[in-house]
Amino acid sequence: MYAYDEIDRTLVNERVSEFRDQVQRRLSGELTEDEFKMLRLQNGVYLQLHAYMFRVAIPYGTLASNQLRALAHVARKYDRGYGHFTTRQNIQFNWIKLSDLPDALADLAEVGIHAMQTSGNNMRNVTSDQWAGVAPGEIEDPRIWSELIRQHTTLHPEFSFLPRKFKIAITASDHDRAAIKVHDIGLRLIKNEKGETGFEVLVGGGLGRTPFIGKTIKHFVHGRDLLSYIEAILRVYNQYGRRDNIYKARIKILVHELGIEKFSREVEEEWQHIRNSSLQIDDEVIEDIRSRFIYPAYEKLPHMPDELRQAAADPEFEAWRKNSVAPHKNPGYSIVTISLKPIGAPPGDATAEQMDALADLADRYSFGEIRVGHEQNLALPHVAKRDLPALWKALDKLGLATPNVNLITDIxxxxxxxxxxxxxxxxxxxxxxxxxxxxxxxxxxxxxxxxxxxxxxxxxxxxxxxxxxxxxxxxxxxxxxxxxxxxxxxxxxxxxxxxxxxxxxxxxxxxxxxxxxxxxxxxxxxxxxxxxxxxxxxxxxxxxxxxxxxx
The missing domain is CATH 3.30.413.10 (Sulfite Reductase Hemoprotein, domain 1)
Incomplete structure (x- = not known):
């Protein structure tokens, strides 16, 4: 988990106060809907078919148990008792009243959650592998770099009014669970021949009306140059991106129309102007962010504890274990994926009661941490193998032990x-x-x-x-x-x-x-x-x- 500092808390609280004033002016008629639209979008509020929809950011898919309880509270108090987890590691509430939104945001701010830039033509929630930091064989925890990008791009004045929305995803494993190739910028953590950390940078991916798979624009960008290179891409996009046609405004269209070679040259030229500026990242900055990630105090546990050996005789438990439990970088632990796809139910939904109960299970079995995945499922990333049978029984009582992860009903x-x-x-x-x-x-x-x-x-x-x-x-x-x-x-x-x-x-x-x-x-x-x-x-x-x- 990342420990936010006073600057983060001040920013989130000030944003709540600012939005409360905007909502009051809209309700009083001082602001028209057209005037209010951009303001609400930048705070994650859409006007949907039946009501306002409220989208809350979960940066790189990581939640603390108290944050999940806060989301359950919002679902129960301001919505209809449930939330919908999305493919970009956010959660949406579909029935919140506009007059209640400032209070909901204030309640979430108490635990460090916000809705900034979850919509609008700006940098959206930075997403990553839901197994980040615990997946065997990954280069290093990609959330460190996700957090760096989050800090740099949140309310960045040059990138708050882009031609269109902009999405970045990062992975550090051979198997890509973050879908980096269908994002505006995809980043794959790698090491060069000197053992230095850097990134393969892909650009121009995206789906929608005109889908494209992202193309590699740079095979290696050193970690110290990551922000300057991303900024060079965004500057080129901001300069050349179409603002006259919403259907041609995404960076994928610009890359396609210019061609990856010309686009690369434009980015390289821009990058040479700024790469040695204040955007170059000092090692101390990375280490400061790294130090703010608090990792569990793992015990040295047996690979095959007695509890797991005995439970293996239960075919229902074994079906769940084989389907939903994955290896952890620490041999005595496992990663547990929790399917939000029960038979006959809407995919990705979780009730307030389920969220509260999962928060309790995270405290008991996963050091208080929950992850949200691209596939609209949740995960407990730090479960001791000895606790798997007890966790399974608890999940089964909640209707959350469906053994269908990555199967045909995991829709x-x-x-x-x-x-x-x-x-x-x-x-x-x-x-x-x-x-x-x-x-x-x-x-x-x-x-x-x-x-x-x-x-x-x-x-x-x-x-x-x-x-x-x-x-x-x-x-x-x-x-x-x-x-x-x-x-x-x-x-x-x-x-x-x-x-x-x-x-x-x-x-x-x-x-x-x-x-x-x-x-x-x-x-x-x-x-x-x-x-x-x-x-x-x-x-x-x-x-x-x-x-x-x-x-």
Whole structure:
């Protein structure tokens, strides 16, 4: 956990006071909705289909137990008793009244939580690997660098009014759990031949109406130069980015239109002007940030404790352990992923009661720390192996022990037409139906790793482009129609999915997914061949033939 200082606390409290005044002026009519819009967006407040939506930042996905309790409090007191965790390590509340928002922000500020820059045309929440700092084999904890970027870019005057929103993600592991290749800037921590820490820098990734996979602009930027290089990218974007067309305003369009070579030259030229300025990072600065991350006092524990050996006889526990428990860099500990995808429920939602209970479990079993992942699940990053059986029983009572992590029912979905004013089609009911269709855990394990992503409009908040199976809802002649893609992925091998054919109606989507899965099971070369690998080997046609043969 990062320990915030007095400067951070002052900034957050002043922001609350400022927003309270803005809301009062809006409620009194002194500000029109148009005048208020930019102010509320910069504080994470959207006007959605039925009510205001309030998006709260969880920097690089790390929460303390008291912060999770504060989120539960907001859900209970100001909303309808639940929150929705997003693909960018935020949480959203969908039913808060505008008049209550300043009080909600003030309550969150007491535990160091804010909503600054969770919307608007500025630098958004910096995201990272939810296993950061505990994943075996990572270069180093990427949250140190995430925090550095957070401090530099929060309320940065030059980057508070960009052509469009801007997102950065960082990873330090070979397996990319942060989806860096579909962000405006993706950073991969590496070491050079001298053993110095630096970054491979990717730029121009993003989904939405025009999806792109990010391209490497620099193979190695030394850690001391990270801020100056990011600032050079943002200056070029700020100068050349389209402000006359919202559909062409993202940096991905600029990179595409200029070409990566020309864009790289522009950035390099800008960087040479500023790299030796005050933006160069002293080692003392990094060490100060590093020192503020408080790590658990791990015990030296056995790799296979008696409690775990005895619990292995319970097939339900073993199913959960094999699915939801991952290795930790300390052999006596594990990383536990908590699925927020119970069968038949909206993906990514957690009730206030569940959040309170998880905070208690984090205190008991994970040194008071919780993580939020890109896949809309939570994780306890420091669980002693001896405690796994007790934790499983507690999670099961909460309805949070579904052993479906990375399986077909671990679905990523946006809120869709049930909440969002931008949506053309429903997402949540399709996700719910698919979880019911594939509720049998034996079948799900037979299918193996398969990611389904659902978006209710072209803005792609459900990241459908990079789903192994992607589902996009659109409106056609007043009817919901869904386009299906296969072969996408968001990890280190990131790729965009390919359309399999014409769109299908709402009540046909689950049948189509079943057809795709049946085709995969018949076509895979061996039981170990993953869906994504079968698609890569055979292409779209065999799946298209299966889906449309009887339609």
């Amino acid at each position: 990523i979905a946006c809120p869709g037409l049930d909440y969002c004013s931008l949506a053309n089609a429903r997402s949540i009911p399709i996700a719910q139906e698919l979880t019911r269709r594939f509720a049998n855990h034996e079948l799900a394990n037979l299918i193996g790793r398969l990611h389904i992503n659902i978006s209710g409009c072209i803005n792609a908040c459900g990241h459908h482009h990079v789903g192994h199976i992607g589902i996009l809802g659109v409106e056609k002649n007043g009817e919901e129609v869904y386009q299906i893609t296969i072969g996408g992925r968001a990890d280190e091998g990131a790729a965009l999915g390919n359309l399999i054919g014409p769109g299908v109606k709402f009540d046909e989507v689950a049948d189509v997914v079943e057809d795709i899965v049946e085709a995969y099971l018949a076509l895979r070369a061996r039981p170990e061949e993953l869906f994504i690998d079968t698609v890569k080997r055979l292409g779209v046609e065999p799946f298209k033939e299966r889906v449309y043969a009887t339609r």
